[in-house]
Amino acid sequence: MAKKATTKKTKSIEETLWDSANKLRGTVESSEYKHVVLGLIFLKFASDKFQKRRQELIDDGKERFVDMVEFYAQDNVFYLTEESRWSYIIANAKQDDIALKIDTALYTVEKNNPSLKGALPDNYFSRLNMDVSKLAALLDTINNIDTLKDQQQDIVGRVYEYFLSKFAIAEGKGKGEFYTPKSIVNLIAELIEPYKGKIYDPACGSGGMFVQSMKFIDSHNGNKKDVSIYGQEYTATTYKLAKMNLAIRGIAANLGDVPADTFAKDQHPDLKADYIMANPPFNQKDWRAADELLDDPRWRGYEVPQTGNANYGWILNMVSKLSDNGVAGFILANGALSGGGTEYEIRKKLIENKLVEAILILPRNLFYTTDISVTLWIINNNKKERQVKLNDVEKNYRNREDEILFMDLRQTGIPFEKKYTQFSEDNISDISETYHKWQQVESDYKDIPEFCYSASLEEVRKKDYSLVPSKYVEFVNRDENINFDEKMKSLQTEFAELLKEEAQSKTELLNVFKNLGYEL
Numbered sequence: 001m002a003k004k005a006t007t008k009k010t011k012s013i014e015e016t017l018w019d020s021a022n023k024l025r026g027t028v029e030s031s032e033y034k035h036v037v038l039g040l041i042f043l044k045f046a047s048d049k050f051q052k053r054r055q056e057l058i059d060d061g062k063e064r065f066v067d068m069v070e071f072y073a074q075d076n077v078f079y080l081t082e083e084s085r086w087s088y089i090i091a092n093a094k095q096d097d098i099a100l101k102i103d104t105a106l107y108t109v110e111k112n113n114p115s116l117k118g119a120l121p122d123n124y125f126s127r128l129n130m131d132v133s134k135l136a137a138l139l140d141t142i143n144n145i146d147t148l149k150d151q152q153q154d155i156v157g158r159v160y161e162y163f164l165s166k167f168a169i170a171e172g173k174g175k176g177e178f179y180t181p182k183s184i185v186n187l188i189a190e191l192i193e194p195y196k197g198k199i200y201d202p203a204c205g206s207g208g209m210f211v212q213s214m215k216f217i218d219s220h221n222g223n224k225k226d227v228s229i230y231g232q233e234y235t236a237t238t239y240k241l242a243k244m245n246l247a248i249r250g251i252a253a254n255l256g257d258v259p260a261d262t263f264a265k266d267q268h269p270d271l272k273a274d275y276i277m278a279n280p281p282f283n284q285k286d287w288r289a290a291d292e293l294l295d296d297p298r299w300r301g302y303e304v305p306q307t308g309n310a311n312y313g314w315i316l317n318m319v320s321k322l323s324d325n326g327v328a329g330f331i332l333a334n335g336a337l338s339g340g341g342t343e344y345e346i347r348k349k350l351i352e353n354k355l356v357e358a359i360l361i362l363p364r365n366l367f368y369t370t371d372i373s374v375t376l377w378i379i380n381n382n383k384k385e386r387q388v389k390l391n392d393v394e395k396n397y398r399n400r401e402d403e404i405l406f407m408d409l410r411q412t413g414i415p416f417e418k419k420y421t422q423f424s425e426d427n428i429s430d431i432s433e434t435y436h437k438w439q440q441v442e443s444d445y446k447d448i449p450e451f452c453y454s455a456s457l458e459e460v461r462k463k464d465y466s467l468v469p470s471k472y473v474e475f476v477n478r479d480e481n482i483n484f485d486e487k488m489k490s491l492q493t494e495f496a497e498l499l500k501e502e503a504q505s506k507t508e509l510l511n512v513f514k515n516l517g518y519e520l
Contacts, residue, residue: 014162020141034167039121047086084108099125119243180279183423188329189216190432196226197274204231207242209277229253276328284310337467358405396441402457406469449474
């Protein structure tokens, strides 16, 4: 009999690379090897683009310009010297000093390209003392990727996104703050619609908010040149990840001269942003000393945020940076919806100043670092009636100054990576469509039980300025609709069947022992 043929699933580039990267486990900590892998992918991508541009110059009869940095920079290509090219790295992949050669290559690329200042891994490979054979195997895997094969597929971008999410999952709770799950970022982008102007993220991690903003503009046929990007990141290694992540996509951004604490060293003090997208650390403690930042201009008009929890410090930092028509979408822990003391006073003023536009409570298990349910806030500096042209589409906004939209999304989402949840494209479409209908004149928006509710400012006052969605969104008590007699008869039948099956199983078990000569 002929053997049945089996079809073997072909691994994606991302999966193959991940398997290869995992071979570094044991010799390199997972928190470290993301920089190893992503640094190498960056080098391969930069080399492929360099070689392509170099050949173009030669084909155009401009051989004399092949070593002039300007002829590469004008096409958003990084100039690479001989020792920093991928071909040189591969030729020396099995040499004992390959780690030093990689470090030298990355250093040289950064030195020759000012836009990469502070972006690339610094002396990582020599310091980590990796097994040469394992490093060579990883280099060989990366060498098989044609990063320029399909420009529409954004191969390198896909690999970066995949690796960042996998590293965030692998590092587990308490780590992985460098990455916000893509479906959350997509939702924020669809809600605030960052088409044109300045985009800011005060805790930008690896730059995912910016990448997704650009994808949003592309998918809605906008112009990426109409947007400028500003961000800040505290952790030095994550700052490098962000700069690399943006560089491979050709996204220019001002992330400050150095990695720095947004509160202690604000690198964009005069910024007025049209859009703010953020996922700052939840319930951050010890973010300022009791006698520091008391007169900070970011708190002007509000109480000074408490020292033990930075949630409202982040909110006021963002509010202070909004332009006259600016809108912010950011994630916070649920405790910020109803906290007392100073938080209560700040929240009350935000509501009375008519800045809070929408509050969306999200499902659990969206994040790789925590399983708690969190909240998406939308703050809008202009909720008045006005007409706006967004990407050649006229939008007529009604006056919403005395209203806040509440959405309960705790039962929304689909399974992801076994134990996580993410929003599907349909989920994001339904949520954003509901929000935009609520905003606009002559729409068919309606309150929907267990999903959305438009609350008046007076209702919010009566609930003592609580922003907990469940206090506003109608809950359907399904127990009231149950016919008790029918339910009991159904249960009676089920239990009768269970008891019957149990008796049959008992009889069969007794017979087994009897037949074996051990009657019970």
